[in-house]
Amino acid sequence: MGRDEMNHASINQTFARIMRILTWAGLILLVLFGVLYLSGIYATYDTALIMQHWDKPASQFWLEVGGEEAHGYGWFLSFLPSMDSLAMTGIMLLALTPLITLLFVVWKMKGLYLILLVVLIVEFLFSVLWPLL
Amino acid sequence: MGSLYMLQWITILFFFTLVIGVIAPIGGVGGGVLFVPLAVAFLPFNVDFIRGAGLLMALTSSLSSSPLFVTKGLANLRIVVPIALVSIITSICGSLVGLWLTNSFPRGDSYFSIFLGILLIFIFIVMLTSRDVEYPSERPVGSFAAKFGLQGGWFEPSLNRTVDYHAGNFTYALLCFSAVGFIAGMFGLGAGWASVPVFNLVMGVPIKAAVTTSMALITLNSAAASWVYIARGAVLPLICIPSVLGMSIGARIGARLAVKAKSRFITGLVMAVMLFAAAVDIYKGIRGVGLL
Numbered sequence: 253m254g255r256d257e258m259n260h261a262s263i264n265q266t267f268a269r270i271m272r273i274l275t276w277a278g279l280i281l282l283v284l285f286g287v288l289y290l291s292g293i294y295a296t297y298d299t300a301l302i303m304q305h306w307d308k309p310a311s312q313f314w315l316e317v318g319g320e321e322a323h324g325y326g327w328f329l330s331f332l333p334s335m336d337s338l339a340m341t342g343i344m345l346l347a348l349t350p351l352i353t354l355l356f357v358v359w360k361m362k363g364l365y366l367i368l369l370v371v372l373i374v375e376f377l378f379s380v381l382w383p384l385l
Numbered sequence: 386m387g388s389l390y391m392l393q394w395i396t397i398l399f400f401f402t403l404v405i406g407v408i409a410p411i412g413g414v415g416g417g418v419l420f421v422p423l424a425v426a427f428l429p430f431n432v433d434f435i436r437g438a439g440l441l442m443a444l445t446s447s448l449s450s451s452p453l454f455v456t457k458g459l460a461n462l463r464i465v466v467p468i469a470l471v472s473i474i475t476s477i478c479g480s481l482v483g484l485w486l487t488n489s490f491p492r493g494d495s496y497f498s499i500f501l502g503i504l505l506i507f508i509f510i511v512m513l514t515s516r517d518v519e520y521p522s523e524r525p526v527g528s529f530a531a532k533f534g535l536q537g538g539w540f541e542p543s544l545n546r547t548v549d550y551h552a553g554n555f556t557y558a559l560l561c562f563s564a565v566g567f568i569a570g571m572f573g574l575g576a577g578w579a580s581v582p583v584f585n586l587v588m589g590v591p592i593k594a595a596v597t598t599s600m601a602l603i604t605l606n607s608a609a610a611s612w613v614y615i616a617r618g619a620v621l622p623l624i625c626i627p628s629v630l631g632m633s634i635g636a637r638i639g640a641r642l643a644v645k646a647k648s649r650f651i652t653g654l655v656m657a658v659m660l661f662a663a664a665v666d667i668y669k670g671i672r673g674v675g676l677l
Contacts, residue, residue, distance in 0.1 A: 263462075264458065289623075290626060299391050306429065309431055310617050324616055340620070343441060343615065348608075379610075
């Protein structure tokens with residue numbers, strides 16, 4: 253197994269470029285819609301209610317604020333395009349960035365590292381999808 | 386009145402994280418290791434939301450720095466990939482256990498506070514005793530590690546040559562990184578304080594490559610763990626947005642100052658703050674469970 257199999261410059265370049273683009277996109281979404289949300293424009297959940305209950309554990313907090321516990325991503329995806337939900341899509345994109353980056357480089361891999369990367373991607377997919385199972 | 390109260394908390398969070406963002410790089414630590422314990426000790430939010438924000442801060446800062454390190458060949462993906470296979474699983478497990486602890490027990494957040502305080506004392510001891518080695522001697526490469534060909538190199542301008550290295554002790558390192566992943570997920574930390582010494586002292590990776598490779602590993606660990614927090618509603622935009630903004634701006638200022646500032650005093654200050662936060666967290670936890 254040659255050293256260039258994983259540390260190949262083009263793999264590193266692709267990895268870095270995709271990660272940089274997605275990070276900027278996620279941060280822009282987060283900051284843009286986050287600032288609009290904090291300015292009081294079109295929010296799903298009442299901020300006064302959030303502040304009243306933010307000292308409670310997440311499960312109890314969502315019972316008080318949303319009427320039911322949060323399981324999965326419906327607590328914000330169901331309420332698009334409110335500003336807090338759109339800000340959450342920025343956070344989602346940031347959390348998806350490593351997975352998407354790996355998907356862009358996996359097809360350039362060969363041998364053992366191809367197998368390792370495929371397993372890594374499956375693990376990542378599991379972390380994203382398990383709440384929906 | 387409600388809007389004023391909200392504005393007050395947004396401002397407090399922004400400046401709180403800004404100051405941490407400035408101090409942390411000068412003191413040689415990540416922001417999360419100061420944010421999580423101090424926020425648990427002094428801010429009114431539940432630990433679930435603090436950990437969610439802590440992980441998001443670790444994720445954004447590692448995502449911002451990793452591309453440059455990878456391009457320069459400093460962050461070694463060849464080492465990161467086999468380690469991440471294990472540490473991602475343990476970081477997800479850590480997140481699940483952490484949220485289970487605070488949501489399933491009546492005084493779960495108090496127990497968490499005690500565990501966090503104890504962890505901070507441990508981190509304090511690690512920081513006090515471990516000495517980074519710029520170019521460590523080569524560690525034994527077992528047959529397992531040999532299959533992965535854990536090696537790397539980068540052009541070091543200060544030496545005007547390429548520095549090549551082989552990483553060893555893979556099996557021990559893998560055990561260490563499974564614990565690091567669990568702690569990162571459970572406590573909402575990036576855990577660079579743990580992964581850098583493991584890369585450097587256990588695997589024999591030169592310190593520069595250890596720090597940058599650790600960043601790439603944090604990217605994967607914190608992203609996987611953050612999905613658990615998002616799915617359980619423990620990532621609140623109201624807390625995360627000012628925190629991420631404050632930390633990002635602060636870290637940029639801190640990184641510039643770190644080049645010029647004498648860091649020994651700041652490192653001492655950071656360690657003193659950590660010890661103080663540990664004491665407050667333990668005190669708060671013990672009071673919470675009714676032992677005081």
